[in-house]
Amino acid sequence: MSDPHYHSIRFDASACHGCMACMRVCPTQAVRVRHGSAEMIEDRCIDCGECIKVCPKGAVVPLTASPAGLREFDYNIAIPSPALYTQFDGDVDPGVILQALRNSGFSGAATLSWAGGVVTEVLDLFLSDYRGPAPLISSFCPSVVRLVQIKYPELVDQLLPILSPREVAAREAKLTASAETGLPVDRIHAVYVTPCPAKLVSIVDHPGMEASYIDSAVAISDLFPLLAPAIREVQASGVDIPETESSAGLGWAFSVNLPSTLSEEHTLSVWGLPNVLRILDDIDKGRLHRYTFVECHACFEGCVSGALTVENPYVARSRALRLQHSLPKPDLTDLDEIRARHERGEFRTSVPFAVWPPRPLGRDIVTAIARMQERDRLAARLPGIDCGACGAPTCTTFAEDVVMGHAGEAECVFVHQDQLRDRLARLAGGAAESGPAGPGSAEGGR
Amino acid sequence: MTDAEFVHAYEIAGSDFTNAGRASTSIKETLKEMGLASALVRRVAIAAYEAEMNTVMYARRGTMTLHVTPADVTIDVRDEGPGIPDIPLAMQEGYSTATPEMRELGFGAGMGLPNIKRNADDLTITSDVGRGTILVMTVHVS
Numbered sequence A: 001m002s003d004p005h006y007h008s009i010r011f012d013a014s015a016c017h018g019c020m021a022c023m024r025v026c027p028t029q030a031v032r033v034r035h036g037s038a039e040m041i042e043d044r045c046i047d048c049g050e051c052i053k054v055c056p057k058g059a060v061v062p063l064t065a066s067p068a069g070l071r072e073f074d075y076n077i078a079i080p081s082p083a084l085y086t087q088f089d090g091d092v093d094p095g096v097i098l099q100a101l102r103n104s105g106f107s108g109a110a111t112l113s114w115a116g117g118v119v120t121e122v123l124d125l126f127l128s129d130y131r132g133p134a135p136l137i138s139s140f141c142p143s144v145v146r147l148v149q150i151k152y153p154e155l156v157d158q159l160l161p162i163l164s165p166r167e168v169a170a171r172e173a174k175l176t177a178s179a180e181t182g183l184p185v186d187r188i189h190a191v192y193v194t195p196c197p198a199k200l201v202s203i204v205d206h207p208g209m210e211a212s213y214i215d216s217a218v219a220i221s222d223l224f225p226l227l228a229p230a231i232r233e234v235q236a237s238g239v240d241i242p243e244t245e246s247s248a249g250l251g252w253a254f255s256v257n258l259p260s261t262l263s264e265e266h267t268l269s270v271w272g273l274p275n276v277l278r279i280l281d282d283i284d285k286g287r288l289h290r291y292t293f294v295e296c297h298a299c300f301e302g303c304v305s306g307a308l309t310v311e312n313p314y315v316a317r318s319r320a321l322r323l324q325h326s327l328p329k330p331d332l333t334d335l336d337e338i339r340a341r342h343e344r345g346e347f348r349t350s351v352p353f354a355v356w357p358p359r360p361l362g363r364d365i366v367t368a369i370a371r372m373q374e375r376d377r378l379a380a381r382l383p384g385i386d387c388g389a390c391g392a393p394t395c396t397t398f399a400e401d402v403v404m405g406h407a408g409e410a411e412c413v414f415v416h417q418d419q420l421r422d423r424l425a426r427l428a429g430g431a432a433e434s435g436p437a438g439p440g441s442a443e444g445g446r
Numbered sequence B: 001m002t003d004a005e006f007v008h009a010y011e012i013a014g015s016d017f018t019n020a021g022r023a024s025t026s027i028k029e030t031l032k033e034m035g036l037a038s039a040l041v042r043r044v045a046i047a048a049y050e051a052e053m054n055t056v057m058y059a060r061r062g063t064m065t066l067h068v069t070p071a072d073v074t075i076d077v078r079d080e081g082p083g084i085p086d087i088p089l090a091m092q093e094g095y096s097t098a099t100p101e102m103r104e105l106g107f108g109a110g111m112g113l114p115n116i117k118r119n120a121d122d123l124t125i126t127s128d129v130g131r132g133t134i135l136v137m138t139v140h141v142s
Helices: A021-025 A050-054 A067-072 A082-086 A094-102 A113-128 A142-151 A153-158 A165-181 A198-205 A220-237 A247-251 A273-284 A313-326 A335-343 A365-381 A395-403 A413-427 B022-033 B038-058 B100-104 B112-119
Strands: A009-011 A031-034 A037-040 A060-062 A075-080 A188-194 A216-219 A267-271 A293-297 B006-013 B061-068 B072-080 B122-128 B132-140
Touching: A009 A037, A021 A031, A021 A050, A050 A060, A067 A216, A067 A220, A075 A082, A075 A094, A075 A165, A082 A094, A082 A220, A082 A247, A082 A313, A094 A220, A113 A165, A113 A247, A113 A335, A142 A153, A142 A198, A142 A273, A153 A273, A153 B038, A165 A188, A188 A198, A188 A220, A198 A216, A216 A220, A247 A313, A267 A273, A273 A293, A273 B022, A365 A395, A365 B006, A365 B022, A365 B061, B006 B022, B006 B038, B022 B038, B022 B061, B038 B061, B038 B072, B038 B112, B038 B132, B112 B122, B112 B132
Parallel strands: A075 A188, A188 A216, A267 A293
Antiparallel strands: A009 A060, A031 A037, B006 B061, B061 B072, B072 B132, B122 B132
């Protein structure tokens, strides 16, 4: 079932030493540090994995499946994110990596080769006669989808209603495997080899779909130690490699994928969550309606820089660029068939995207007004320097936490200092000397 | 309970294009946090943004004040600037006094005030030429 509180990461309190790196980097202010360790505010987290990237203690744990656990299925197919092909030294052909996956416990391995080309084609077809609210926002990055669902619910109808290449690839791969093995489709387990935790959310939460065609996800970082030796073995064996990824499939992991039928003045390509937040804010203000399509990626360098990759993202990107030149174009000889399937809606999302605005300050408007007044009054007493010592990322979020009863005002070191000074002054009986330094002056502490 | 009112004022600096739009973003965030319906928040956000940009583009400085009551969201924008000599003309779609620089930034289509009018339930504009403009827009909560 779709669940806004499902998350693909967990904070391990025993490993966390409360350094606040994750709290400071979180783009949606979903982390607080309480009692010396990091905690997640579930209705704000978008599973982007920025916290994983910065945690020095490995205390942010992705909930991806362990590679060892995959053996229990009758037939499991690995569907690698094209980011996987950029992780190995020496420009390894994707076909070799697919073979290494088959030698490492997967019954089969399938690419985004065809699906990547199909989705590009379908995007062209869909956008060339789209007349709804503009711009449409790409829905292939699950963190972007969650960001819209949580922070910009009014834009949810502008999420692109087209299936992602990974979902299309999983559906086709299962049908092919079923035909080859005689097993029913539901006994075939599709495993996404993922560069980030967010893809796990799109599997469990399946926004826009009744269910995901993918069944589980394994982290690239978990498979890497198994695959590196398996790749060397395949290379040494000299076996014939029957298939490889296409340039179109690979492109989804790192490059701009804008529809060719729209001119550049009607499209935007946006990379990195701070930039995605700015663009969504502008769309929300009605500024960008002359654009038809905005492609948004949570990670600055695309999927090759996902939180569960191992290679330096710039090195990975450089490899991807070299690889793209050597890979074949996707085989779309069945273009008429693809168009017919598009007409039948086979590449469209099947249910509306849900909206999950975070809990408001109050259940009713009168309570919300009162709490907002209180928050403003408290914020005015705080120093406004966002030092984070209280365990909240900004003074405003701290004020909100206090108003909602999740934190005490004295957890702010500046407020605490003022309170101590007042108490000392009273104890000394020197009220006449201490003057009117009432509780309204955290500034005095600076 | 009718006296429940949240008030927050934002200072807007004329010609400060770096920070332009921050006040309306903050207003939008505040209304969302208060749990107001997203369609309503969007109307307020679009109108507030247009009003904020008018202040940034034409005035020396201004103050934008958000008022929220259980019945209404009101935004009151007072600026010190050239004022609007002919308000009915300024309200016409396509009429604009934007400079080439403003047009370069994507403004000047003459849609600012009409866009505010379209998104607000009530709009009043009073102007003192050479001194400034007062714009008050209201969106009803229900």
